[in-house]
Amino acid sequence: MMSDESPMKLLNPGPVTLTARVRAALARPDMCHREAEFADMCSRILSKLGAVYPASQAGYTPVLLTSSGTGAVEAMLSVVPRREHAKGTRTLVVANGVYGERAAAMLAAQGKEHDVVSSPWTRPMDLAKVDELLAKGGYAHVFAVHHETTTGRLNDLPALGALCKRHGVKLLLDAVSSFAGEDIRFDEWNLEACAGTANKCLHGVPGIAFVLVAHEVFTARETGATSVYLDLFRYRREQTKGFSPFTQAVHALFALDEALDELAALGGWETRHQKYVALTRQVREGLFALGIQPFLEDADSTGATLSSYRLPRGLTYEALHDHLKRKGFVIYAGQGPFSGEMFRVAVMGDVDATDMTRLLAEVRATMP
Numbered sequence: 323m324m325s326d327e328s329p330m331k332l333l334n335p336g337p338v339t340l341t342a343r344v345r346a347a348l349a350r351p352d353m354c355h356r357e358a359e360f361a362d363m364c365s366r367i368l369s370k371l372g373a374v375y376p377a378s379q380a381g382y383t384p385v386l387l388t389s390s391g392t393g394a395v396e397a398m399l400s401v402v403p404r405r406e407h408a409k410g411t412r413t414l415v416v417a418n419g420v421y422g423e424r425a426a427a428m429l430a431a432q433g434k435e436h437d438v439v440s441s442p443w444t445r446p447m448d449l450a451k452v453d454e455l456l457a458k459g460g461y462a463h464v465f466a467v468h469h470e471t472t473t474g475r476l477n478d479l480p481a482l483g484a485l486c487k488r489h490g491v492k493l494l495l496d497a498v499s500s501f502a503g504e505d506i507r508f509d510e511w512n513l514e515a516c517a518g519t520a521n522k523c524l525h526g527v528p529g530i531a532f533v534l535v536a537h538e539v540f541t542a543r544e545t546g547a548t549s550v551y552l553d554l555f556r557y558r559r560e561q562t563k564g565f566s567p568f569t570q571a572v573h574a575l576f577a578l579d580e581a582l583d584e585l586a587a588l589g590g591w592e593t594r595h596q597k598y599v600a601l602t603r604q605v606r607e608g609l610f611a612l613g614i615q616p617f618l619e620d621a622d623s624t625g626a627t628l629s630s631y632r633l634p635r636g637l638t639y640e641a642l643h644d645h646l647k648r649k650g651f652v653i654y655a656g657q658g659p660f661s662g663e664m665f666r667v668a669v670m671g672d673v674d675a676t677d678m679t680r681l682l683a684e685v686r687a688t689m690p
């Protein structure tokens with residue numbers, strides 16, 4: 323049984339198990355979001371967020387908002403002009419999982435012209451099709467998902483980014499499960515904006531998400547927002563002074579402030595990436611030794627933060643999940659058509675190799 327001293331280890335793709343340091347930050351003294359000390363904290367967080375990828379500092383502005391990661395992705399789409407200002411240009415969404423499909427649904431909800439290049443969830447992005455469509459012209463933006471959490475695939479952004487650059491089309495990136503865990507190339511990928519969240523690779527708590535936006539967007543264009551709340555341009559205007567148009571999740575910002583310091587103290591995103599790679603490899607090799615196969619046939623395209631596996635014959639997800647939960651681990655189910663066939667293991671947050679060794683021993687105990 324669990325005791326208070328050994329908290330549940332969350333192996334779902336966010337929220338993550340907090341470190342003691344980040345958890346303690348939640349108890350900082352209360353703060354009003356209209357006071358100078360709040361503006362100071364926000365300005366500090368914005369510059370630390372910019373520093374996570376030094377290559378972003380010169381050209382991109384972080385914008386903070388109170389929402390989950392989905393809210394940041396939806397707010398990011400306010401850089402896409404509304405239909406009446408779009409001058410006939412469209413957005414090309416590249417989808418091979420839940421999150422690419424969700425972005426297409428957002429553009430539809432915002433009444434913005436778009437096309438979707440879909441691949442099966444088990445397959446890489448269809449870059450030949452993307453190339454063919456971009457060559458025809460008429461696109462101002464490509465939208466893609468960096469790490470497709472549906473399957474754990476790290477999409478081939480170097481190749482997609484090179485296509486965007488060659489065709490002179492700007493890239494909008496859902497980096498929600500990769501920001502601070504994988505490499506992001508701002509210039510090489512022709513990136514206009516990318517969306518992230520506090521509670522995945524940054525190891526903060528849910529409630530705060532953000533978008534890094536190329537500076538010139540705010541001067542060259544009017545907002546394309548189709549809602550009052552998710553208007554990135556409005557957040558940006560207020561945040562030049564450290565404030566926000568609406569009440570921010572103040573305590574989640576305390577945690578993010580601390581989590582960003584912790585990330586920097588531990589060596590930044592590269593060190594964190596290496597840690598994730600080692601843990602994911604340990605899990606994959608340990609499960610393989612038990613006869614459990616990776617879900618993706620091209621398992622080498624799995625990213626650092628999460629990996630997916632086929633449930634072995636004779637073991638249901640519920641049986642595996644419930645046993646592991648009794649032993650102090652939360653794993654994650656498959657989505658959509660794969661909900662009965664797959665399980666996923668994320669390695670973000672305060673987990674280490676000893677935890678993974680224990681996890682593997684408990685998986686072994688459930689094997690038929």
Ligand SMILES: *Cc1c(COP(=O)(O)O)cnc(C)c1O
Binds near residue numbers: 395421
């Ligand atoms: C987690 C995630 C999101 C956003 O999910 P929320 O539940 O809204 O935080 C978006 N895209 C990807 C790739 C994700 O992994």
